Amino acid sequence: MAEIIIKQVAKSFGTFQALHSIDMTIRDREFMVLLGASGCGKTTLLRIIAGLETPSQGEVWIGGRRVDHLPPRERGIAMVFQNYAVFPHLTVFENIAFGLRMKKLPQQEIDKRVNRTAELMHIEQLLKRYSGQLSGGQRQRVAVARALAMEPDVILMDEPLSNLDALLRLEMRAELKGVLAESKSTAIYVTHDQVEAMSLADRISVMNGGKIVQNASPVEIYRDPAARFVGSFIGNPPMNFIKANRQDIGRWRVAGLDLYGPSHGASSLEFAIRPEDLTIGEGGFIATARVVEPLGAHTLVTCEVDGKPFRAVLDSDLKVAPGDVLTLIPKPDRIRWFDPETLLAV
Template structure:
């Protein structure tokens, strides 16, 4: 059992508040992705869990044991680094066996575990090579194998795929997911790539300015973003926003149209809708097409609604030209509302 609990963790670098008020529980064998733009504190949080960085305040618990005062090696973790950190002076075999050697395991046990993980990562034919003779993808595999060979309770990954080319990233992503699910370890994975996050995670923690804005399943984060930041960050293209003014008793005026919304006394709300939840209809939001991008599977139309830029993903059979006037109807159950003052979602 390796449940990870992060309690009230905060981190300051000098006067800069890198993390504040972090509370997060990661369940045993869960795949948790920390997602955010660069500088949001996700790597710092991972390093605090690893023990490479000390939290200014707060506690880290792994498997029911408080670990924030322990050295990294005593935390039952293994880590995959962004630049792989595959030791150049050691062969692939010795790289994978590095942690096992440090634990002074007998030779035959080291050999057994190195060969098993190497086979798992399909690098068993590279064991005698040095890292200078490997491609980026192979180095990545060595780094993952080195972590898996430790048979850790928790595996920490810091943007492990960001240095690979697009095709390799896709391949490794699927492979990582399979291997990790099989190994039954708890995994924490840092990335700024939302597609990676969506495809890998059991749960995603979206981070922004040193805080966790939302921690939920990928589909929940996508469908029901807890804050405007999440709505704008997740999804490509991101959610559209328009200002709504009250039109009495759960009715709101958006771009001149009256839409059903929450029964609130607010003087203003943000109306939000995903581009793929819009469709051409008889009545809806009046839009003027500005840019039309045929993407094969569908048509991405950037238009102007009520003076704001607004994107719609439409059926690729439609013929739309820049300058065309469209009427876009939002799918009613997909409309989300945010409070412009707190930027949080309102039901």
């Protein structure tokens, strides 16, 4: 059992507040992704869980044990670093065996575990090599194997795929998911790549400015962003936002359309829709196409609605040219509303 509980953890570097009182629970064997732009505090949080950084306040519990005063080696964790941190003076075998030797496991057990994890990561033919003789992707595999061989309660990963090229990243992503699903470890994975987060996570914590903005399943994060930030950060292209003025209780005027919406007291809200949730038809937003970008399966059309840019992802069969006037209908069940004051979902 390795449930991780984070209670009111805060961290400041000098006058800079990197984390504001974070509360979070990560269930046993869950795959949690911390997602956010650089500088949002996600790596700091991971390093606090690892014990590489001391929190300014708050508690960290792993598997029912308070660990925030313990050094990394006593926390039952293993970590995969962004630059892999494969020891250059040791062979791949010795790298994977490093932690096992520190645990003083018998040689037989060490051999067994190294071979098993090496096989799992498809590096069994590299065991005698040194890090200098490996490609980036191979080093990455060694780093993961080294962490897995520890059979840790918790495996922490700090942007492990960000130094790989696009194709390798795709391949490793799928492999990581499979390998970690089979391990008994709870996983925390830090990334700024939303696609990576979506594809790997059981749950995603979206972070911004040292706070957790939303903590939910990938689908929920995508479909029901809890805050305007999440909607604009997740999804490529991001959500469209249009100012909505209250007409009546539950009736809002959005760029010339009258729409039913929440019965909210504010005089204005923000209407939000994802670009792929728009179809062409009668009685929608009047949009002038400005830039047309065919993407293969779809075509991304950047239009102007109410004098503001507005994106739509349309079927590539539709022939659209710059200057065309389109009428775009939002799918009613996909419309979301945000309060412009609190920036939270309504």
